[in-house]
Amino acid sequence: MIVVTGATGALNGATVEHLLERLPAERIGVSVRDPSRAQHLADRGVRVRQGSYDDPVALRHSFEGADQVLLISSNNMAADVVGQHHAAIEAAVAAGARRILYTSQHNAAETPYAPAAIHAATEAALSESGVAWTALRNGFFGDLDQLLGPWRQTGKIAQPADGPLSWTDRADLAEAAAIILAGEHSFDGPVTLAAPPVTLDEVAAILTRVSGRAVERVVVDDEQWRADRIADGAPEFLADMTLGMFQAARTGCYANPGPVLGELLRRPPRSAAAQVEDLVTV
Numbered sequence: 032m033i034v035v036t037g038a039t040g041a042l043n044g045a046t047v048e049h050l051l052e053r054l055p056a057e058r059i060g061v062s063v064r065d066p067s068r069a070q071h072l073a074d075r076g077v078r079v080r081q082g083s084y085d086d087p088v089a090l091r092h093s094f095e096g097a098d099q100v101l102l103i104s105s106n107n108m109a110a111d112v113v114g115q116h117h118a119a120i121e122a123a124v125a126a127g128a129r130r131i132l133y134t135s136q137h138n139a140a141e142t143p144y145a146p147a148a149i150h151a152a153t154e155a156a157l158s159e160s161g162v163a164w165t166a167l168r169n170g171f172f173g174d175l176d177q178l179l180g181p182w183r184q185t186g187k188i189a190q191p192a193d194g195p196l197s198w199t200d201r202a203d204l205a206e207a208a209a210i211i212l213a214g215e216h217s218f219d220g221p222v223t224l225a226a227p228p229v230t231l232d233e234v235a236a237i238l239t240r241v242s243g244r245a246v247e248r249v250v251v252d253d254e255q256w257r258a259d260r261i262a263d264g265a266p267e268f269l270a271d272m273t274l275g276m277f278q279a280a281r282t283g284c285y286a287n288p289g290p291v292l293g294e295l296l297r298r299p300p301r302s303a304a305a306q307v308e309d310l311v312t313v
Contacts, residue, residue: 032096033212034060034128036082036119037103039068042134042172042201046101047072049209062093062100084115087122094126099212101132104150116153120160131157132212135166137197137225137285143278145271154221165218167208170199170225170288171276175310179234182246188235189249191256194280195228197288200301207295216295224295225288229303237304241311253278 033050037043038061050059056076063069066079073079082093084105094100100123105112116133123131139150150166157164171178175198182188207224210216235248251259253274260270279285292300 032058032060032078033099033101034062034078034094034097035101035212036062038072039063039065040103042205043101043103043208045202045205046208046212047077049206050212051075051077053209053213053215060093060097062090084119085110087118090119090122091126094123094128097123097126097128099130099132100126100128101208101212102134104134104136104146104153112149113152113156116149117156120153120156124160124162128162130163130165131160132165132167132208133157134208135168135221137168137170137223137288138279139166139168139221140284142282142284143275144284145268145275147279158220163219165211166221167204167211168221168223168225169204170197170223170285170292172199172201172204175306179231179310182238186245187247187249188231188238189251190231191253191274191277192250192281193231193277194283195230195286196276196280196303197225197228197285198303198306199224199226199292200306203292203296203300207292210295222291223289224292225285226292226300226303228286228288229307234303234307237307238311241308 035043035047038047060078061069061072062080062082064083066081069079080093082090102119105115120131133153135150135154136147139147139154141148154166179188180190204224232248235246238246257270257274261267
């Protein structure tokens with residue numbers, strides 16, 4: 032059995048949908064904080080059990096019978112995230128899982144981007160777990176408008192200096208994870224799953240072309256940008272974390288994603304350009 036955590040979320044929820052296209056439902060289980068939100072999966076024959084990174088006993092029960100467990104990285108920045116991940120790894124091992132997979136991040140390492148340290152520590156814990164493991168080092172994904180700021184109102188992408196950033200379609204990442212879980216390809220240790228990178232200068236040019244209006248890229252001093260975000264109401268930790276992403280990108284951390292994502296999908300990953308175009312056309 033394959034057990035997927037976070038299956039009511041956007042990323043791993045989509046992974047479960049792709050698994051259902053490849054495997055019988057009785058071979059799939061999910062571990063979720065609120066089983067009522069996964070009723071649509073239970074109705075299709077998926078095993079649904081309650082589990083939480085803060086409740087190791089329930090988590091172990093939700094992993095019972097799993098050959099593989101896919102752990103979603105915790106997004107609770109107010110918690111001891113590394114401790115939560117350790118507890119989840121220990122629960123999977125105790126439940127008898129033969130392989131643990133984890134949604135890590137492209138180039139997880141000690142970089143100015145704070146979550147990278149969490150991912151690196153979790154990968155270290157996986158390597159010490161005594162079972163086979165795979166770290167899915169996903170490219171950045173999510174709401175592009177959050178990355179670009181209020182460009183629609185201002186006609187400007189006013190952000191700190193950046194560098195190539197592997198902005199990746201979440202749907203591609205979910206499909207790739209399902210391919211790996213279903214056994215079509217197997218990886219030991221970390222594997223990078225990211226689309227070709229893009230810079231904010233390139234994004235501005237794409238928006239200008241697609242929208243028919245000039246969109247200017249403006250580089251804002253780091254400290255000024257941070258002060259402006261906090262003045263606008265952003266928590267300090269969030270402003271610092273986002274600034275760290277820009278600082279890491281400008282060092283080239285995300286410039287070389289490699290070809291694996293396309294090889295798994297058997298097609299080119301959806302490009303950042305196509306995702307940017309959606310901001311105008313959708």
